[in-house]
Amino acid sequence: MKHPEIPSFAYRLFKWFCKDPLFEELEGDLEETFLRNKEKYGLNKARRIYTREVLKMIRPSVMSKPTSGPGYQTALLGSYVTISLRNLKRNKLFSFINIFSLSVAMSAGxxxxxxxxxxxKFDEFHEHKHEIYRVISSPVYQSRKLDVQASSPRYLGQEMMQHISGIQVTNLGRRMQGTATANEKNLFIKGIYADEHFFDFLTFELIQGNKNTALREPFSVLLSESFVEKTFKDVDPVGETIEIEGVGTLMVTGIVADPPQFSHLQFEAIVSISTTPLLANQGLLAKSHDQWENLDRYYNYIYIPDNAQKTSVESWLKSTAPTFFYDQNNFTASFELQPINEIVPGPDISDSIGPKMIYLPIIILSVIAAAILLSAIFNYTNLSMARSLRRAREVGVRKLNGASRSSIFGQFTVEAIILSLFSLGLGIVFFRFLRAGFIGLLPRAEEMVRLELSAELIGLFVVFAIITGLIAGLSPSFFFSRLSSLNALRSGKMLKTLSGINFRKGLIVAQFTLSIIFVMAVVITNKQYTYSLNKDMGFDKSNILNVSLQGNDPEIMRSELLKLPEVSEVSFSSYITGVGTWNNLQLVDERNQDTVWVNDLFVDHSYLNNMSIELISGRNFEAGENKLRESTMLVNETFVKNFGLGSPAEALGTVFNVAGESVEIVGVIQDIIYANLEEHINSFVLRNGDQYRYANLKISSTDMIGTLDKVEGVWDSVDKKHRLEAQFMDQQIEEYFKFLVDFMKIFGFVGFLAISISSLGLFGMALYSTQTRMKEIGIRKTFGASERMLIFLLSKGFFKMVALAVLIGSPICYFLFDKLILEQQVYRTDITIVEVGGSILFLMSLCFLTIITQTWNAARTNPANVLRDE
Known part of the structure; x- marks a missing residue:
């Protein structure tokens, strides 16, 4: 009982911080001292001395540990960390397996x-990013919806500004590229067309020049800072001229800063859009380039301050804009606004003006990374549960000493988070190592991502690691926190309980289910890739060297190239067949005046023979046949069938109207895969004219490198301005299917990670299983069990789980590819027992090697040593 004259504040402070076992003893000593000082010095001084003595006692040996509040939580967390580090150090092998597998998986994440x-980060640099939109189009031709386009009619924005006040519009033109001659230097250049309002609300920096007038006059151009550095390094470019192939001579009116990497608008030059009508007059652009029906050349960007007029703009686009189409029954389109910061990443829209990344690859990669991470989490859970006997005794002792469920749960959760943070350190090392390869997996990813470590990114990584640790520790934390202290200390009962836990087995099955899916995915994708490259496309693609004419006279090139003994034939075409490019042609059937669209290709009279295309009926083109007026054409078998022309012989002589001219079918060719293996063969027309862009050289040589050097020499003698652009046709087709190679790389990389993690987990489980059964092994060997029998006994449980994973994963992967992925291919391979069986054999062999390394050592152990130790 407190003496009434002792200072209340000092007493309460002493009672709060003093340990309970010391309190009564120290309280009596302090009170006796207080009473003596009161008689000797008086009450006030005695109180001061008492307070001073209490304050002097505030030290660790006297203070009690808090049981609540921030201090208590900090102390508790500190003890969790200490115990966790000790457990990680005590179980080095299992800690290594967990940390390594989790770090590998986390690197993917x-x-x-x-x-x-x-x-x-794309387009986040614009000052008004939430108020800038791009108009996208959804065209409809003859009641058939076409692909959504990023482009829109040139004058759509101007019409909108006349009807809606308070908005701003800038009009951009399709990508411009070609060889540029500047300051006596020839360089390849890429750019865009833009009007004088380009800088009104798009946040690009104009280093030199007038924002309001630099792009007003025709044949004006702004050059990027990096291009100026390469051409006009020691000269002020403003006022100088530059010649760009396909555009003409332009006046440099300013210098613009290089666009940020995270901008979907990328350019080295910006040409005034007022130049395009003059290019059309020169025949460099189609006369219809700026008509309302032409949706594939221009882009309209709209700034709506404070989004005040957004509803009005959307209403105008929906109701008024479609009325500008000339024949709405034949062709029309709907329009909508796309926020500028949702272009990349964004939906799959054709005719994009810059780099494009759709959502699907991101979703696929995210799902794959999550699957890999889940596999590593399964490892952690498996090994934690496998070691549950030893940890259960620890939990039992702690519970007998008063530990609550929440403290046990917190202990195992903190342990998982610490392990995850250790894994993060190693994962960042893997991240740096895998960065370049990962960027190379995705088409054009080097243009869009950097993957550079920054404070922001590291912060996200730490959050990711903590979340991963929380998820990984969830099952062990729940499991151990719910154990009763009595059951935890009864090891025999604990072993019986754990032997009936199917959860761990389910995790192993899930891991290897993912592994067999990834292995089969690589094998099947590789087969489809090989099938695509070897598919008979209806023409001979071997030893064909395609040379870009770049505006040169075809006949001069033919004459010079045929002088090379290695060049046996030269033909010309408007594009390369089989690589995903084709043109559309509008025909009028003179029998019923129906207007239809077909695919077409301009070729010369040597093309069929050079490409080994079979002429089924009729004749080939003759040299110079359609030079003055187009009057003849060749069609494919599908054309004859679709138009109901009877047999190929009966189709000869049928007349169609092409651009106002009557054109007669004079020959029918076999169906060829003129587009690519992803497109069905449709009605196809071969036309003869002068719209050639490529020379097709048939090469007969055993020294291809030497032949290319000779072709380059001929090219340089004819064209001193442009560099030779040539590539073998089979390589071009192979490059077109690069997406399948990328697909294989992704699944191969992920499959490697999944199998590595699963194998590590299986290794750990096999190791722990054999360690806990050493006494049983010793007894069995004593009673005559052979090593082979013991290996079978120790391994059969694991092989059953792997076999179950194969039975689950194989049908899933088969269905995924056979019914979904390959079903999207027009020309696809079949999945046979070879692919399925080979994948299963590979995985089972790997599992066998993983398990046998542990079971073999255990089976060969001397039973005398084992039983003596036990």
Missing amino acids: LLVIGMITDLL
């Missing part, structure tokens, strides 16, 4: 996080 973080 870190790569995806880095990619998404970079992509979300």
Whole structure:
């Protein structure tokens, strides 16, 4: 009982911080001292001395540990960390397996996080990013919806500004590229067309020049800072001229800063859009380039301050804009607004003006990374549960000493988070190592992502690691926190309980289910890739060297190239067949005046023979046949069938109207895959004219490198301005199917990670299983069990789980590819027992090697040593 004259504040402070076992003893000593001082010095001084003595006692040996509040939580967390570090150190092998597998898996997650973080930066630099939109179009031709386009009619924005006040519009033109001659230097240049309002609300820096007038006059151009550095390094470019192939001579009116990497608008030059009508007059652009029906050349960007007029703009686009089409029954389109910061990443829209990244690859990569991470989490859970006997005794002792469920749960959760943070350190090392390869997996990813470590990115990584640790520790934390202290200390009962836990087995099955899916995916994709490259496309693509004419006279090139003994034939075409390019042609059937669209290709009279295309009926083109007026054409078998022309012989002589001219079918060719293996063969027309862009050289040589050097020499003698652009046709087709190679790389990389993680987990489980059964092994060997029998006994449980994973994963992968992925291919391979069986054999062999390394050592152990130790 407190003496009434002792200072209340000092007493309460002493009672709060003093340990309970010391309190009564120290309280009596302090009170006796207080009473003596009161008699000796008086009450006030005695109180001061008492307070001073209490304050002097505030030291660790006297203070009690808090049981609540921030101090208590900090102390508790510190003890969790200490125990966790001791457990990780005590179980080095299992800690290594967990940390290594989790770090490998986390590296995949870190790569995806880095990619998404970079992509979300696109167009964020614009000052009015939430108020700038691009108009996108959804065209409809003859009641058939076509692909959504990023482009829109040239004058759509101007019409809108006349009807809606308070908005601003800038009009951009399609990508411009070609060889540029500037300051006596020839360089390839890429750019865009833009009007004088380009800088009104798009945040690009004009270093030199007038924002309001630099792009007003025709044949004006702004050059990027980097291009100026390469051409006009020591000269002021403003006022100088530059000649760009396909555009003409332009006046440099300013210098613009290089666009940020995270901008979907990329350019080295900006040409005034007022130049395009003059290019059309010169025949360099189609006369219809600026008509309302022409949706594939121009882009309208709209700034709506404070989004005040957004509803009015959307209403105008929906109701008024379609009325400008000349024949709405034949062709029309609907329009909508796309926020500028949702272009990349964004939906799959054709005719994009810059780099494009659709949502699907991001979703696929995210799902794959999550699957890999889940596999590593399964490892952690499996090994934690496998070691549950030893940890259960620890939990039992702690519970007998008063530990609550929440403290046990917190202990195992903190342990998982610490392990995850250790894994993050190693995962960042893997991230740096895998960064370049990961960027190379995705088409054009080097243009869009950097994956550079920054404070922001590292912060996201740490959050990701903590979340991963929380998820990984969830099952063990729940499991151990719910154990009763009595059951935890009864090891025999504990072993019986754990032997009936199917959860761990389910995790192993899930891991290897993912592994067999990834292995089969690589094998099947590789087969489809090989099938695509070897598919008979209806023409001979071997030893064909395609040379870009770049505006040179075809006949001069033919004459010079045929002088080379290695060049046996030269033909000309408007594009390269089989690589995903084709043109559309509008025909009028003179029998019923129906207007239809077909695919067409301009070729010369040597093309069929050079490409080994079979002429089924009729004749080939003759040299110079359609030079003055187009009057004849060749069609494919599908054309004859679709137009109901009877047999190929009966189709000869049928007349169609092409651009106002009557054109007669004079020959029918076999169906060829003129577009690519992803497109059905449609009605196809071969035309003869002068719209050639490529020379097709048939090469007969055993020294291809030497032959290319000779072709380059001929090219340089004819064209001193442009560099030779040539590539073998089979390589071009192979490059077109590069997406399948990328697909294989992704699944191969992920499959490697999944199998590595699963194998590590299986290794750990096999190791722990054999360690806990050493006494049983010793007894069995004593009673005559052979090593082979013991290996079978120790391994059969694991092989059953792997076999179950194969039975689950194989049908899933088969269905995924056979019914979904390959079903999208027009020409696809079949999945046979070879692909399925080979994948299963590979995985089972790997599992066998993983398990046998542990079971073999255990089976060969001397039973005398084992039983003596036990």
